[in-house]
Amino acid sequence: MKLRIGSTAAIALTALTMSAASANAGVLVDAAENCGEQSLSQPFTPWLDFAQYTPLGGGDFESSAAGWTLSGGAAVANGNESFYVAAAGDASSLSVPAGAVATSPVICVGLEHPTIRFFAKRTSGGLLGLGSLRVDVLFENNLGVVSSLPIGTVGSTAGVWQPTLPMTVVANLLPLLSGDKTAVAFRFTSQLGAAFSIDDVQVDPYGRR
Numbered sequence: 001m002k003l004r005i006g007s008t009a010a011i012a013l014t015a016l017t018m019s020a021a022s023a024n025a026g027v028l029v030d031a032a033e034n035c036g037e038q039s040l041s042q043p044f045t046p047w048l049d050f051a052q053y054t055p056l057g058g059g060d061f062e063s064s065a066a067g068w069t070l071s072g073g074a075a076v077a078n079g080n081e082s083f084y085v086a087a088a089g090d091a092s093s094l095s096v097p098a099g100a101v102a103t104s105p106v107i108c109v110g111l112e113h114p115t116i117r118f119f120a121k122r123t124s125g126g127l128l129g130l131g132s133l134r135v136d137v138l139f140e141n142n143l144g145v146v147s148s149l150p151i152g153t154v155g156s157t158a159g160v161w162q163p164t165l166p167m168t169v170v171a172n173l174l175p176l177l178s179g180d181k182t183a184v185a186f187r188f189t190s191q192l193g194a195a196f197s198i199d200d201v202q203v204d205p206y207g208r209r
Contacts, residue, residue, distance in 0.1 A: 026144025031106040032183035043085035043202055044117060047163055051204045053117065056186070057105040059201030061092045067105030074100035081119035081199035082161040093199035096133065096190045098124070103138070104186040107203060115166035116151070116186060118201040122158050122194055131155070131194020136187040139171035148187065154196075161197075166204065 038054035058066040061076050077095040084090055096102055116135070125131055132155045136148040152167035171184045190196050 026140040026146060028106050028138065028140045028146060028183040028185060032108050032181075043200065044163055046083070049117075049166070051115075053202035053204050055086070056107055056116070056201040056203055059104065059118070059199075060086045060090060061094045061199060062087075062090055065094060065102075068094075069103040070094075070100070071102075072100035073097045074102040077197065079197070081121070083119070083163075085119075086200050093119075093121075093197045095123070095195070095197050096188055097195040098131070098190050098193045100190050100195075102188045102198075104188075104201065106183045106185050108181045109169055109171070109184055109203065110181045114169055115204040116169055116201065117164055117166045117204065119161050119163050119199045120154050121161045121197045122155065123197055124193070124195040125158055131190065131192040133194070133196045133198070134189045134191055135167055136189070137169055137171045138185040138187060139182060153191075155194075161199075169203070 040052040040054055042050055043053055044051070058068050065076050074094065074096045076092050078091065079093055080090040081093060094102055116137075120133060122131070122133075132153045134150060135152045135154070137151050138146055138148045140146055149170055151170055152164070154164050169184065171182060186201070188196075188198060
């Protein structure tokens with residue numbers, strides 16, 4: 001599994017933090033329903049990652065991608081990630097074919113939510129085998145305007161499920177809600193003709209380890 005994290009993301013976001021205190025509600029903030037306690041588990045322990053993670057809403061894809069926005073042919077498909085970290089009886093994942101886009105529901109994050117991690121499988125290689133899955137974080141500035149930043153790019157061995165490396169959320173540095181939280185969503189885009197499947201998307205609440 002290969003992963004590249006956008007090195008300029010944190011720099012680009014820093015300028016937005018200067019006036020975050022007087023936030024106006026936008027579509028992400030309005031959709032943020034749960035900024036309280038989150039269920040925790042350690043799904044990546046077999047890979048020596050002992051952090052506590054909370055599942056992203058609908059990110060196990062066992063409930064027809066509830067809350068997700070899908071386009072370009074992205075759809076729930078048969079076949080769970082091969083490690084069954086959420087539940088032994090799980091049977092679904094999300095297919096993200098070439099050019100497709102999948103956007104997650106909103107989740108509240110804060111300074112203690114630095115990373116996102118999930119399972120991915122490349123189902124076709126794309127142009128010259130260089131196809132990849134790009135991950136962006138969507139966030140609001142203090143005026144309620146939604147922006148996005150790339151936080152990672154994944155390429156995996158064809159046909160093999162693997163956990164990604166942790167991707168830095170970055171937008172958790174821009175708290176707009178009470179309790180130093182901000183509302184974010186994540187967008188997954190297959191690039192350069194590649195097709196992917198993803199499953200069991202998790203966010204790491206760092207401060208609660």
